[in-house]
Amino acid sequence: MNHDAVFIYSDQLLRYRFSEHHPFNQFRLTLTLDLLRHLNALDVSQIIEPRMADDEELTLIHDREYVEAVKKAGRGELPESIGEGFGLGTEDTPMFKDMHEASAFLVGGALTAADQVMTGRANHAIHLGGGLHHGFRGKASGFCIYNDSAVAIKYLQKKYKARVLYVDTDAHHGDGVQWAFYDDPDVATYSIHETGRYLFPGTGNVTERGHGQGYGYSFNVPLDAFTEDESWLASYETTLREVTHFFKPDVILTQNGADAHYYDPLTHLSATINIYKHIPALAHELAHEYCDGRWIAVGGGGYDIWRVVPRAWSLLWLEMSGQQHLAATFPEGWTAKWQPKAPHSLPSSWTDPPDMYPAIPRKSEITEKNQLTVDKLLYPLRDQKK
Template sequence: MSFRALWIDNTASRQYCFSEQHPFHPIRLELTEQLLRQCDALDDSLVMPPLSLEEARDTVRRIHRPDYIAAVSALSAPSPRPEDIRLAAQYGLDADGDTPYFPDMEAASLAVVAGSIAAAEAVMSGRADRALHLAGGLHHAFPDRASGFCVYNDAAAAISSIRSKYGARVLYIDTDVHHGDGVQWFFYDDPDVFTLSIHETGKFLFPGTGFHHEWGHSAGYGACLNLPMEPYTEDDSWLDIFRHGVERAVSAFKPDVIVSQHGCDAHAFDPLAHIHCSMRIYREMPRLIRELADRHTNGRWVALGGGGYDHWRVVPRAWSLLWLEMSGHPLLERIDSLPLGGPLPEGWPSLDSPLKPDQLPRTWLDDTSTWTPMPRRQEITDKNKAMLDIALQHL
């Protein structure tokens, strides 16, 4: 049976949790699914399981170094050996770092990979036009080390699976506020994988890369586009740069499938970045990607989650808007026609937590008329336009 859009079950991936205090917390997944179900926008018939951990392990072995995989396995024990702990920092997994090792880390990381490969396989096999795995999008992991909350790079694994099994040309679009460095470097010399990342400039934000002169290497020269945005960029400038960049990339590269990463930490409420966008960009970016997929890839679109650290006010709304676009749900018509998108479901969220904010948004979109305007708005906009002109020179 062919579905228009499939949701990859992320239950197993919710074990990917460094600690209760860590900003990368799976409560985001639970809150998002709860919101969609209260809207009657997620039906069990559209949910498919991930692949097995063994299938995921096979792909991980193709893209990550054997000594790194061995370190991940050793540090996943309930009480790792002292000699393994001494090597943790070498592999980006030190207990005091941003990606600390935790019990059963290997199984949890493989579960994330298994979900993202399942999404890719659902689309490439023709079972679905679009597939979403929100637990995925761990775009900072490198072949030989963890980085930025990411152990195994499930996005690179999904792309690698598509390339090896189907030989398809892949356009990877990364909308996380942090540069999609891991995925870029995995495919930096590959002419058949185009990586596009829009993010806050690395001059001020982790991981310190993603500048407009990073255009690819060797045979992959020209198959890379970075759009580094100025701090305190707002909706209009962000969307203008994104639209011009992604349309030019699609036109120049002519992909067979789009794989997109949907970190939602470019929102003004996010505590780990300095971009000042609203929920509007998370309504508009999926719409544009869907339109491009419909026009250029016969609808083939694989979407993954990513960052986003305002767990209650931002992530569930942003990721729900992504699924509503992917699934073509009629609720979108109401959101687009009502002021601020209309109200969220009464009683959401019912999930109880000591971290739950006292004040939560009650509408799908933000009332930016109450926000203080950025005093350097025109200067920021002009700088972003000048960056775009340089970034697009090679396309």
């Protein structure tokens, strides 16, 4: 059966869990699926189970020694002193039981999505369990053990000979994916994020353009802290259109972290849920304009798992599956079901209240700084057109 869009999911994705109090909490997947079910927006025929990535696939990106260390960590056999060298057993990335298997399922979900799209079984595929963009070849970082997006991109190159545009709208710079393809002219990496002056991982400057043959294929839009919707969206729409036109990809892979929102506890941006309607709408448009519709979407960051992530990721699926009309009203049943367990008042609307936060006194200055960043990024592209 061919689908316009498929949803990669199984409960195996919930096994990626560091601890009860760790900010990375895959319970947000449960909340998102339940919101979609309250909307009658997800049919069982659209759900595809992920598989577990094998070692050969993982080592498309990751060092074999690192994969073996992750396996040992998941069995309780990796000494802390050795684990630290691999970024395992740290405050950000603690060791947990069966961490290799849980992480390999996240990667396998991205590969399942890639196969669905590239074989024509679906135009679009979403894998919200993925998006772990900080993982490096031989080291865990920033809650990320294996880098599912990087493995999927290398898989797309090897199996389908595809030119891939990676688009990262997480508030944190997509460093692991960028560095994996920094010298590769057949992969363009695009990341719009909060400036590294204030936020992990501290990279993603507009001057990070690539290296060697890959020079000119890395694009970064670091936004000033407290950036609001208008400047965020203007920066995103202007730059992504030009980058896509320049690169002309065969497939677009988007990472959809939902942590640029004002409520997110780990970041300092001032976006509302409004941007999460526009982010996938533009990706959808560009996929059809340049890639015959081939669009793969993964999840990412997002640490307000009650008020922000379920709405943001539901809006992504509604756009991808052509069901935007279902966002006309918010399902009261979902709010009533989960409010007794939630630490905050849950939303009863797809929009945020206009008085969600006080006026930002530096708004014009922030907007101006972001525009200068956009100009710096676009200048080389526009210069090539002359």
